[in-house]
Amino acid sequence: MDLRHLRCFLAVAEELHFARAAERLHIEQSPLSRAIKELEEELGVVLFARTSRSTRLTRAGALFLDHVPRVFTALQQARDSVKAAANGFHCQLRVALSDGITPSRLPTLLALCRQEEPEVDIRLYEVPLSQQIRGLQDDLYDVGFAQSNDVGEHIVAEAAWSDPLMVAVPARHHLLKYKRIPLDEMLHFPLVLCCPQACEGHAKQVDRALRQSDFEPLIVERVASFDLMMALVSAGFAVGLAGAPHILASREAGVVARPLAGRSPMLTTYLLYRNGESSEVLSRFIERAQAIESPEITPSLPFKPDTQEGIEPCP
Secondary structure, rough: OOHHHHHHHHHHHOOOOOHHHHHHHHOOOHHHHHHHHHHHHOOOOOOEEEEEOEEOOHHHHHHHHHHHHHHHHHHHHHHHHHHHHHHOOOEEEEEOOOOOOOOHHHHHHHHHHHHHHOOEEEEEEEEOOOHHHHHHHHOOOOOOEOOOOOOOOEEEEEEEEEEEEEEEEEEEOOHHHOOOEHHHHHHHHOOOEEOOOOOHHHHHHHHHHHOOOHHHOOOOEEEOHHHHHHHHHOOOEEEEEEHHHHHHHOOOOOEEEEEOOOOOOOEEEEEEOOOOOHOOOOOOOHHHHHHHOOOOOOOOOOOOOOOOOOOOOOO
16 A cells, blocks of 8 residues: 555545546546555455446445545654754644634734744644544644534643634624624524534534524524635625634624623633643643733734724623
């Protein structure tokens, strides 16, 4: 088995179409089919069930697909590590990000790490939550951030910081008569939310907030990014729910953010890492992440008071 076989398998598994996979790999279809056959013979299993109309993974193929991307991740990390050493870095810290964690306090944390330990090469990987958990277990990542503490055994999940869950409302919308929007009133309107596949932890926290009402939400769109959510809100398609930093980062002119009435729900970001001994570099990173909530480290969000196109402060 060589990397050529694995690349061919991965392309077909993701495309589920031999012609498209061959085009993606810039090869003819016949050598692709031959590579898959050689791989199946070596493994002693059938990886794909093919008919004249479709291609699908067998059970063995689906199990194999669980492992193959990790091979390429490990290979890329080996390349990155060598390049980092050549560029003068002493060690590397592999950080996985899930649930669209990029805004909020992460930039402050990374800047602090760069200032205090410039010799440490920090590598960021945006992955789904399930992939992050497997990667932590398999030592593909050293630490991660996600909005879920449902991580199973052998992984520690510590609350790192929290941001208010806010309603993203189109400008000149009926809901803007409220300084704090009642949940039941919001649920009279269609919603655009993040899809669980892209932001599993975030979606679960939002779902818990929505279950506080007896009304059934009308979810008209599920999106993979907060940027698209804000674009749809700005266009007037629906009302959105997101953390305050994501709404601020979008800078969509036609979006107004308002808190929910009552005790405003909070979106908690968790720090994930393997249980047990950790390196000194990782320990210091965890300490910084845990301290980032403190006022002297975390800058205040620049909310715009009493405007139709900014985030209003909570009174």
